[in-house]
Amino acid sequence: MAIMAVMKPSSTKDTNSKAVSTRERILCASLQLFNEQGERNVSTNHIAAHLDISPGNLYYHFKNKQAIIYALFGQYQKRVLNILQVPEDRQLQPMDKLNYLQGVFKGLWDFRFLHRDMEHLLLSDPQLHGHYRAFFRTCESRVREIFRGLGRAGILDVTEEDIIDLALNTWIIVTSWFSFLRCNLLSDESQTISPELLQGGIYQVFTLERPYLTEEYRDVMCELQQRYMPRPSWLANPPAAE
């Protein structure tokens, strides 16, 4: 470690000497608590207590609660943009669509507190709001590019107008899925959503493009979609009294 110190004598931020820096631990614990209880219900004191550190320590690493959220936001955006890329060296395949969805839904799950309190987080921080709008526009154009790729690959038969509409519908369904689940389907006890209900989101997004599937790929894509049909579990609920 002496070598390390020599190699990076005046580096600004890397505390490699420690296994995990306090800063990282704060981010990690914040993410966990925010996801479990909602950002609104988790105070900085809670986070500090959870980590067995003092509030002062927390505020040494982050100038305020907002800064923690900001950092987590950055992680989330980086991760999503990493996923939404069209390969340049080959055509898109049916499984690609699935991989996109699984990756994005996983990301949404890991940072689910964000979309739970999104409006409050953005409206109380104009700078963050600006970043997010730019992030959305980037995602929107990436998703359109994916749909164009699926068109080029002969999987979808879509006009440019269809693509624009599909992309926006997809964005809304995807980003609203967990909120939808928590509000409309989950009773309090079933805290554990992930496996099968998350899959329901993938199924639901597939329904958006089903009408546009080419004959050639209709069967294979529909079969793919059927794997994610989660209905029995929650459609079983009594379908409303009236």
Add this chain to the structure above:
Amino acid sequence: MAIMAVMKPSSTKDTNSKAVSTRERILCASLQLFNEQGERNVSTNHIAAHLDISPGNLYYHFKNKQAIIYALFGQYQKRVLNILQVPEDRQLQPMDKLNYLQGVFKGLWDFRFLHRDMEHLLLSDPQLHGHYRAFFRTCESRVREIFRGLGRAGILDVTEEDIIDLALNTWIIVTSWFSFLRCNLLSDESQTISPELLQGGIYQVFTLERPYLTEEYRDVMCELQQRYMPRPSWLANPPAAE
């Protein structure tokens, strides 16, 4: 008014003698403030101050803040269910779809604070959560019935499976639309969403069923949809740097 008093001597709740009861004024002011600033940012003291009444007075009429929200929730549900009805004496027409959407979007706008903090409101009040789940199931079945009606009227060509998927997608887009607008499109200054951007939601919902339109009605419905195309205003934003 003496006559009124004689006619309804021991009625439980009507304070007809006054123009507007304090209870009504509290509900009205709460709704307004919640919508403008978010439920999270409006305290009971704020509401009382806004009305120039004392906090004690407010708590005389509502045992807690939750009770105010609960009452507003009731108004909202009643209004939506009033709209989502299939006429029994005639077939559905293209304009019906439009009327459903306009009515529902107006309701969503008037109670927009609800969907802004929905998760928190529901997760912190199990009873309300239960009611809301039932409300959702009712709405879902009503919307399906509307789609079935559009099928019977020869406007849509849909299987029962399509209907199930369409209904759910419609629900999610509709209930998420204002949140989507506030998060992704609005800068802070343009506080006033209503007219044209609300219309964008109607357009967007129409896109869901466009692929299912029968040839007979495709032109008329698409023309109807085009009226609600709001794109130029906010699609003009630079489409992301990449």
Add this chain to the structure above:
DNA sequence: AAAGGTTTAGAGTGTTTACTCTAATTATTC
């Protein structure tokens, strides 16, 4: 105009919150 119920004002309470300050401790460098 007295009585009795309803409505209101307004001060106050206990708790929680985000955040600050100072001093102590630990690492790093010379």
Add this chain to the structure above:
DNA sequence: GAATAATTAGAGTAAACACTCTAAACCTTT
């Protein structure tokens, strides 16, 4: 191993919150 800088602890603060309590004002009926 002394000096310096980076961390941490922990008490503390001012503001905001949901909500309570008591007494006064206001009706309505007799």
